[in-house]
Amino acid sequence: MQRLIGAHTSIAGGLQNALYEGKRLGCTAVQIFTASPRQWQPTSVSTEQVAKLQQARRETGIECVVSHAAYLINLASPDADTRRKAYAAYLAELQRCAALGIRYAVVHMGSHPDFDTGMQTLIESLRQLLAEVPDGVCIAMETMAGQGNALCYRFEHFAQIYDALPDERLVICADSCHLFAAGYDLRTPETYEATWAAFDRLIGLSRLQVWHLNDSKKPLGSRVDRHEHIGEGELGLGAFRLLLNDPRFTRLPMLIETPNEERFAEDLAKLWGMVNE
Numbered sequence: 001m002q003r004l005i006g007a008h009t010s011i012a013g014g015l016q017n018a019l020y021e022g023k024r025l026g027c028t029a030v031q032i033f034t035a036s037p038r039q040w041q042p043t044s045v046s047t048e049q050v051a052k053l054q055q056a057r058r059e060t061g062i063e064c065v066v067s068h069a070a071y072l073i074n075l076a077s078p079d080a081d082t083r084r085k086a087y088a089a090y091l092a093e094l095q096r097c098a099a100l101g102i103r104y105a106v107v108h109m110g111s112h113p114d115f116d117t118g119m120q121t122l123i124e125s126l127r128q129l130l131a132e133v134p135d136g137v138c139i140a141m142e143t144m145a146g147q148g149n150a151l152c153y154r155f156e157h158f159a160q161i162y163d164a165l166p167d168e169r170l171v172i173c174a175d176s177c178h179l180f181a182a183g184y185d186l187r188t189p190e191t192y193e194a195t196w197a198a199f200d201r202l203i204g205l206s207r208l209q210v211w212h213l214n215d216s217k218k219p220l221g222s223r224v225d226r227h228e229h230i231g232e233g234e235l236g237l238g239a240f241r242l243l244l245n246d247p248r249f250t251r252l253p254m255l256i257e258t259p260n261e262e263r264f265a266e267d268l269a270k271l272w273g274m275v276n277e
């Protein structure tokens with residue numbers, strides 16, 4: 001079985017370049033933006049872009065491509081106009097993914113000054129999206145660090161979404177840095193197992209389908225989202241060794257988003273070195 005380990009690589013010069021860059025860095029999977037993340041106007045992909053990405057898949061052997069929606073998309077925004085724009089932008093993301101043969105469109109869960117109202121707003125946005133999501137594409141909800149008014153940083157918050165929307169096209173993208181900042185300790189075998197027991201009880205492990213592997217600059221429970229290079233933060237190599245060799249996760253794409261892309265190759269080499277160690 002081929003392990004899917006990679007990075008969020010740049011689409012400068014064309015989407016296909018993210019795969020060639022990934023190959024150079026030692027990736028077997030990549031995460032990309034399918035359009036400029038600063039651009040809000042919904043855009044579609046051309047047949048030429050689709051063909052170039054398919055060619056890059058064949059030439060690099062990197063079949064697994066994950067998308068990350070623009071960071072600023074807030075499907076829970078209290079402002080109706082902002083929310084409509086966010087909705088249109090994410091729906092366009094899902095449609096680009098369908099055209100490009102991308103299964104997972106990772107999205108942040110948004111924020112709201114009133115947590116409960118925010119969760120209800122988010123659930124309504126997701127309910128509408130599920131009516132429009134194209135075949136073959138999943139909404140990958142990212143576990144958040146809990147910074148500011150952010151929603152969905154505890155497993156209970158996702159359980160609330162699944163109670164309202166028990167739909168298999170809603171899946172989880174777990175971010176190791178965010179989990180740790182939100183108070184889930186992955187450093188010792190005991191706390192690691194307790195975390196997954198809670199996840200399984202509240203959400204269900206089969207719903208976890210994408211990983212972001214990032215170390216954390218900030219301590220456990222800080223609720224501050226600051227990524228660090230693998231093994232150089234508060235999580236340390238031990239947590240990554242547990243995650244990489246956990247049979248529950250070995251089939252899932254694992255992607256780094258560490259701060260300096262010039263060090264991606266080094267981070268990836270560390271991860272590959274810990275596989276089956």
Ligand SMILES: [Zn+2]
Nearest residue numbers: 068106108142
């Ligand atoms: Zn993210």
Ligand SMILES: [Zn+2]
Nearest residue numbers: 177178225227
């Ligand atoms: Zn983050």
